[in-house]
Amino acid sequence: MSQCNIFDSKTVLPDSDLAARQKTLLGFDARYEKIHDQLRLLLNLNELADWSKKHHGQRIPLCDLVADQYPLVIFYGDVGTGKTATAECIANRLAKESGTEDSMLFKLSNRVRGSGKVGEMGTLLTQAFQEVIQSAGKNRRAILVIDEGDSLAASRSQEHSHHEDKVAVNTLIQCIDDLRRFGGRIVVFLCTNRLSVLDAALQRRAAIVEEFLRPNEDERRELLKMDLTGVSLTESQLAELASVTGPKNGAPGWTFSDIRTRLYPAALASAFPNQPLSFTHLHEVAKNMRPSPILEDF
Numbered sequence: 001m002s003q004c005n006i007f008d009s010k011t012v013l014p015d016s017d018l019a020a021r022q023k024t025l026l027g028f029d030a031r032y033e034k035i036h037d038q039l040r041l042l043l044n045l046n047e048l049a050d051w052s053k054k055h056h057g058q059r060i061p062l063c064d065l066v067a068d069q070y071p072l073v074i075f076y077g078d079v080g081t082g083k084t085a086t087a088e089c090i091a092n093r094l095a096k097e098s099g100t101e102d103s104m105l106f107k108l109s110n111r112v113r114g115s116g117k118v119g120e121m122g123t124l125l126t127q128a129f130q131e132v133i134q135s136a137g138k139n140r141r142a143i144l145v146i147d148e149g150d151s152l153a154a155s156r157s158q159e160h161s162h163h164e165d166k167v168a169v170n171t172l173i174q175c176i177d178d179l180r181r182f183g184g185r186i187v188v189f190l191c192t193n194r195l196s197v198l199d200a201a202l203q204r205r206a207a208i209v210e211e212f213l214r215p216n217e218d219e220r221r222e223l224l225k226m227d228l229t230g231v232s233l234t235e236s237q238l239a240e241l242a243s244v245t246g247p248k249n250g251a252p253g254w255t256f257s258d259i260r261t262r263l264y265p266a267a268l269a270s271a272f273p274n275q276p277l278s279f280t281h282l283h284e285v286a287k288n289m290r291p292s293p294i295l296e297d298f
């Protein structure tokens, strides 16, 4: 990964770190299959004309209608439910399956918001899309991840929406419209914690809108079992940990990242350096810590 201005990172795909990361994501394969099936047409628009000729003896008008799809995927859901990780790993899988040439994954930085100068945000956004477009080739995909998309793509009709923000959303919509001419070689993943604040025109354009949820009890148990390999826990202890990390007293269940970035380190810290990590350490933390709150989405 290299650093630069408008992007937080640029990664050449396929990437071995992402391939390894994918293995640690519960339910990834099912999600990938589902999204891939939905994306397949979009990703192969260049083959649509041949398909039509072959099966209908002509280019049927439906081809043009379908070709009007926008290469935009929206992931929404609470913080820590896997939107960013899944977008990156899906990009990696798509690149891997799309042929011989390396593809490129771009992560847009919040620095495109600029310093507030008139027109700056729109200009930076346009620059970013230019760079993404330049990196795509005949057999090379470019995938752009816009994380925390609500800070960039919030509805233009919001009361407190500033002129600059409106311009930026307009620019973003134009840039995404423009991507259609690449026949699916460029795809944008936009992640947001709150779907409702996204501009309606963007929501309408999305070929896929996918919700990410906090893990249910079975998923929490599976996650714990996978992550705590080598720590001798019984099935009933795993079930108990899955249960105490569930919703209670009006509080939601723990998110994936609550479990991975808060439960494990705190439990480990209480065992280290003189004791092995045990059920009790994990249980104490799980009982006493609160999951991250739900973001209101009206």
Ligand SMILES: Nc1ncnc2c1ncn2[C@@H]1O[C@H](COP(=O)(O)OP(=O)(O)O)[C@@H](O)[C@H]1O
Pocket: 024, 025, 026, 027, 028, 077, 078, 079, 080, 081, 082, 083, 084, 085, 086, 191, 212, 223, 256, 257, 258, 260
């Ligand atoms: N499906 C999953 N299975 C296991 N762990 C997950 C899953 N989704 C997310 N995580 C964990 O939660 C962390 C945060 O995920 P992230 O993609 O950043 O969430 P979001 O973008 O929705 O806030 C990841 O680094 C990962 O360790």
Ligand SMILES: [Mg+2]
Pocket: 080, 083, 084, 085, 147, 148, 191
């Ligand atoms: Mg994220």
